[in-house]
Amino acid sequence: MKNTVAILALILLASPVLAQDASRPIELTIEGAVVCADDQGSVSPSADTCTGSHRYALRTDQGKVCFFLEHDPRAEIFHDARVRARRLRISGWARPGNGIEIIKLQSIRDRKLYDLYYYCETCNITAQVGGPCPCCQAQLEFRETPAKE
């Protein structure tokens, strides 16, 4: 659970299978808290003040700041303060400038993983961004449930 960016990147780069395929982006998994940071990695005191030149990022337990991509639709979820307040585990593809494109996002509580999502019980629709249900227009409900295997 304590994998770092550097260790994972090294492992992945050392993998003979992936090393053969230069076009495949490097996948990494990081854990930490959501922060707002500028391009130099300078972190705002609060994740709520993510405006102007600051972007949402994940500060890992080792203090490394990994930026979410401005155009990554899955980074929309950080507009929700409930998500920002959680400790997160994120797997994604490494992008230039300490960027990470999200493949999967989960929260960690008591060393257990939880799936975060929005749900409409009436229509049984799951989404990664809050707002109205595309089926019945009722507000989707935020949920955090133990991760499925």
Place this chain on the structure above:
Amino acid sequence: MKTILGLNFFHANAAAAIFVDGKLVAAAEEERFNRVKFSAGIPLCAIGFCLKQAGLEFKDVNTITYPRATNTRIVNNDQIHFQDRIYKINSLYDRYRINLKLINFKETLAEHFGIPVETLTFKLREEDHHLSHMLSGYFYSPFDEALIVSCDAFGDFVSMKTGVGRGNKIEILNQVEFPHSVGLFYTMVTQFLGFSGYGDESKVMGLSTFGYPEYTDRLRTIISAENGKLKLNLKYFNPEHGVGTSWAETTPDISRLYNDNLTRLMGPQRQPDEEITSRHQNIATSVQHLTEEILFSLIDDLHARHQIPNLVLTGGLAYNSLLNARIPDETAIERIYVPPSPGNSGLCIGSALALLNNQAPRVEMNHAFWGPEYNSEQVEHLISGQGIKHEKLDDPVAKAVELLTSGKALGWFQGRMEFGPRSLGSRCILVNPLTPDPRRIKRRHNLKPLGISILEDQASAYILGVQHSPFMSFMGRLRGRHRREFESVILNNYCRYQTVGPENPLLQKVLLRFKEVAGLPFLINTSLNVEGEPVTESPEVLLKQFDTMNLDAAILNNILLLRETRS
């Protein structure tokens, strides 16, 4: 006078376009007339309309063009792909049967139009499928220099062609040959997700906004693009059925593309009536992600070689408005143009342009109103004939806005019909976005986004990274503070949008007036049809389907019909 009739036939979306002295005069899809969605035969009705609109007869037509390389490629390619066992033997038979029909083409026209076959003196000229796509896009784009990418499942045994357009010329750079195809890959996963209808890829695109791209690496086993070379792993394709496409006179049908190896790789396929789970969402997100990754890398490679910031994207893949929208975000491209009909119907325009070569004037196509129109006398005659109560309006725009602000779903039937699949202001259903549950109107599929029409100069305040989008070619992510106003049309924070400026004067008037009254610069705009059926072409069809479309009112030119007084 030189007259060219451009056709697309025996492909999905048969269509016709007519050019007089190099100028496009009319264009329409056959499905609008014969009411068969994606109709794939000879576009006899569309041909009849084009001639009528141009005020011409068959004797005036010099050449008929069509996008099909009948003789030069077929023998070699069919043999090669038959050996690959991916191209279905029945499809080979279909293709040769169609070629036989081409031999009898003049007889078919003569019989349908009731004219002697000897009067049909036009020449028949075939043009390359992807070159026709490229021309239909580039020629009417706003660019004097652009990269051009044409990408679909396949046509003339090629799935993608790239080129550079400069002035009136296109230089072809590269092509990807069948069976290797990013379009086929997307269609295969679409079928795997339980969507087997022709054109169901749009549902997967919609579904992709809901999930995580967790399956991307697994899907890389099926498709790869290394050093710019696209390759499908045929192990996952159905060797028995191959790619069986049926291009009869009806809606096209594509046989099941995948085999059990895909199930072993991805788990069980979704049955058509099965509930959609987060696994299905994640597979959809992954196929969309990988398709984008492949296209974006190819586009960046083209940009690096040629340093041209403009892109024309055409072919069936350009219907993927989510992918289109992400190109300027994710690649070095600054401006992108997608024609009003990037799919097969646009081939009728492209094939004629291929023949015209340098003789057609290059002008930006700033509207898509190339179809038929009906004047108010025709409409009134029809309505009166059916004994339907109606009212003549002095100011249809003011009445439209009054109805919209009071929450009515309004059929808006004005001027010449659009060419291409999107309703852009002449055959549409307009709805106030603050109306509860607008999807009731057409019982629209949850995964197919409703479109909006928004005043061009206001759009960037509402949509992130907004593009000039007169043909509704892009999905946009919404700026957070405006989400509530879009609640009825968004699909996971995305909506498909048309930007409206002076080139679309009537719709612009409606939007300006609506903004004055309701404070919002946009309206829901969805096509004037019953879900799953072709867009309404004539007042007759509108009257017939008024109730099924759940309309509250309709304005045809300046004639108002109301649900409550209609009978």
